[in-house]
Amino acid sequence: MALLHGGQLQHVAKQYNIPSSDWIDVSTGIAPVSYPIPNIPLSVWQQLPQQNPELISAAQQYYQCTQLMITNGSQAIIKALPALYRQKNAECQDVYLPSRGYKEHAHAWINAGYNLHFYQEFLPEITEILPNSVLVIINPNNPTGQFFNGQVIAQYQERLKHLNGLLVLDEAFIDVIPGNQSYCSQIENSHSLVLRSFGKFFGLAGIRIGFLVANSYWCAAFKELLGPWQINGPAQLIAQHALQDTTWQATQKNSLKQLRIAQEYMLKQVFPQTILRDINGCNLFLTLSFHQQDTAKKLYHLLCQQGVYCRLSDEQDTLRFGITTEELLERLALACRQACQQLT
Ligand SMILES: Cc1ncc(COP(=O)(O)O)c(C=O)c1O
Structure with missing residues (x-):
């Protein structure tokens, strides 16, 4: 049987009945900014x-x-x-x-x-x-x-x-x-x-x-x-x-590092220590673990309802967020804050 991965936006968009263009997709660990496509003869x-x-x-x-x-x-x-x-x-x-x-x-x-x-x-x-x-x-x-x-x-x-x-x-x-x-x-x-x-x-x-x-x-x-x-x-x-292109690579490394720092800071601000146990990862994704077994699953659904698609682990107990752009961070923060408030 095929395994489930992140990056299934079409499917998730349909499940939650939100057009795929309206989502923030942080379900993979793929850099949010890509190498510019050169002219191809x-x-x-x-x-x-x-x-x-x-x-x-x-x-x-x-x-x-x-x-x-x-x-x-x-x-x-x-x-x-x-x-x-x-x-x-x-x-x-x-x-x-x-x-x-x-x-x-x-x-x-x-x-x-x-x-x-x-x-x-x-x-x-x-x-x-x-x-x-x-x-x-x-x-x-x-x-x-x-x-x-x-x-x-x-x-x-x-x-x-x-x-x-x-x-x-x-x-x-x-x-x-x-x-x-x-x-x-x-x-x-x-x-x-x-x-x-x-x-x-x-x-x-x-x-x-x-x-x-x-x-x-x-x-x-x-x-x-x-x-x-x-x-x-x-x-x-x-x-x-x-x-x-070593120049682009250096810029990309630096910008991913800055974006990760900003996103990790935001996540720590939004999710109180009473809920969030830990954040681990690298400059391409951040994985959140929680004190309670079912928090990840609940947050995943609450975020999806707001058009934010992250990755719920197969074990259903952690959430992985790919790194997003500076422009989308605010919206991601709002959605996370709302999801956190709705947690029961
Ligand atoms: C750890 C790891 N290895 C390998 C792959 C496969 O990636 P690709 O086939 O795009 O090189 C993935 C994809 O998510 C991955 O997470």
Whole structure:
């Protein structure tokens, strides 16, 4: 069965009978301001997508790595990996995953028949990891915002290599973590790989671009599996420009940081400490947890009734707000205030 995600505005608008143009959609962690679309020559629309060396080199520069593969969103790799890994390591049965985290990972591994072991706050005890197993780390985690530093990850990479296992690092939101904290430059062998999502930081999830940073074994295996023309030509050109544009990237990082600070401040002002337990996240989303189990669900409905669409967690006990623009913050604040007053 398909999983539920944010970004289903049409469906939610219909459910609450409010035209989709009237909503504030903060249901995803996609940046509210997107990279400006450059001019796209007609030939790029007309021709079949071709290998674009300028895009590859821009991506190698941006992700600080030598080997990578462009994909139709990192989701394409998440879905295909379990079956491909079985071909590489027929002994593998066990996969460690965060219990709260982007659920498509668990979905893909369980559908392929692996045994799942969940961890949350702490990574599984390093000495207890089973031989041939897979460890998935979402860094920072969506929706908890939890982040593991490079030193910790290096220990697990070493351990998994020793155990003939695999480390999968999903860095979909790492672009907004201050300092260069990505693990892309440290992938050494076929026992680890990194997934990078283009759409979130650049605000262009609709063009479906992602990257696999891995050694040549994995890049070749995925290329063979996924076949030609995975990524359309216009999307490749847009990504090339965006990845080359370091000035825009710096502005985007700074503005997301300012917007997150303002939004977090607003949320803390609106929801009293008697209701709100904590806010966690990163500069692309904020996740609110509450003292009472049913608060998130009630607030979700109260906000939807006012045309504000956030993401109610699958566990129904937290709310995740994507970062919104300065222009919409006031309206978001009003809706949150009203929802808070209506809570019974
Ligand atoms: C943690 C995480 N990883 C990967 C993805 C997939 O993103 P994409 O396929 O757009 O790269 C998502 C989407 O929300 C996500 O939250």
